Amino acid sequence: MNDYDTAAQWIEGSRHAVAFTGAGISVESGIPTFRGPEGLWSRYDPKVLDLGYFYEHPRECWKVIKEIFYDYMGAKARPNAAHRFLAELEKAGKLEGVITQNIDNLHQEAGSWKVVEFHGTAQTLVCTECGERTPFTEHDLEDLPPLCKKCGGLLKPDFIFFGEAIPPAAYQESLKLLEKADLLIVVGTTGEVMPASMIPYEAKGAKVIEINVEPSAYTHTLTGLFLQAPATQAARELASRLKIDLE
Numbered sequence: 379m380n381d382y383d384t385a386a387q388w389i390e391g392s393r394h395a396v397a398f399t400g401a402g403i404s405v406e407s408g409i410p411t412f413r414g415p416e417g418l419w420s421r422y423d424p425k426v427l428d429l430g431y432f433y434e435h436p437r438e439c440w441k442v443i444k445e446i447f448y449d450y451m452g453a454k455a456r457p458n459a460a461h462r463f464l465a466e467l468e469k470a471g472k473l474e475g476v477i478t479q480n481i482d483n484l485h486q487e488a489g490s491w492k493v494v495e496f497h498g499t500a501q502t503l504v505c506t507e508c509g510e511r512t513p514f515t516e517h518d519l520e521d522l523p524p525l526c527k528k529c530g531g532l533l534k535p536d537f538i539f540f541g542e543a544i545p546p547a548a549y550q551e552s553l554k555l556l557e558k559a560d561l562l563i564v565v566g567t568t569g570e571v572m573p574a575s576m577i578p579y580e581a582k583g584a585k586v587i588e589i590n591v592e593p594s595a596y597t598h599t600l601t602g603l604f605l606q607a608p609a610t611q612a613a614r615e616l617a618s619r620l621k622i623d624l625e
């Protein structure tokens with residue numbers, strides 16, 4: 379029996395499986411990562427996501443934010459087989475939900491219902507004055523910075539900037555999911571971004587399947603079964619064993 383057979387067995391045998399995903403699951407959808415030599419931060423200055431700098435230079439920051447998150451990421455990216463695999467697992471009653479560090483909405487687009495967005499989302503904008511949240515599609519991003527239609531306040535994307543706290547509701551939801559978890563499927567995350575990286579350790583006593591192209595901070599500490607492969611490849615291997623159709 380190889381590791382994929384074992385992993386499929388673990389999934390079959392679990393009662394409360396939860397997935398934890400990061401940038402690596404969306405790479406094959408064409409979404410660039412932030413870190414690393416090819417990452418976005420090698421081309422853009424990360425200070426545009428520094429809250430203090432953003433308030434002082436909203437127009438300058440928004441020009442870059444629009445380019446990265448709304449022109450570049452948002453327009454073309456489609457969910458891949460790994461996103462679909464998790465959505466199908468949930469439909470089959472074999473997955474309780476996904477906790478994601480991604481802000482790209484691809485889990486929802488793939489059909490996942492229970493998605494906890496640990497870092498928020500790019501899909502809505504939040505008013506920095508009155509707190510009103512609206513879909514970004516309701517705003518003209520040619521005219522920057524976008525302003526609140528209710529109070530005229532400055533709008534920011536509804537994902538967290540550097541130094542901002544994790545949305546409390548997302549944190550609570552994550553803990554609730556992990557409290558009962560007997561299986562955690564970690565996909566495409568190196569475990570470097572705090573405090574999200576601590577989340578898998580909350581699944582106390584759960585078996586852990588890790589899918590990553592390279593070993594991570596979890597591989598030798600937490601992981602029970604390390605499937606070293608791109609996310610879509612591992613998803614296809616598992617799907618065929620679990621009789622899940624990804625097409």
Ligand code: ZN
Pocket residue numbers: 505506507508509510526527528529530531
């Ligand atoms: Zn407002």
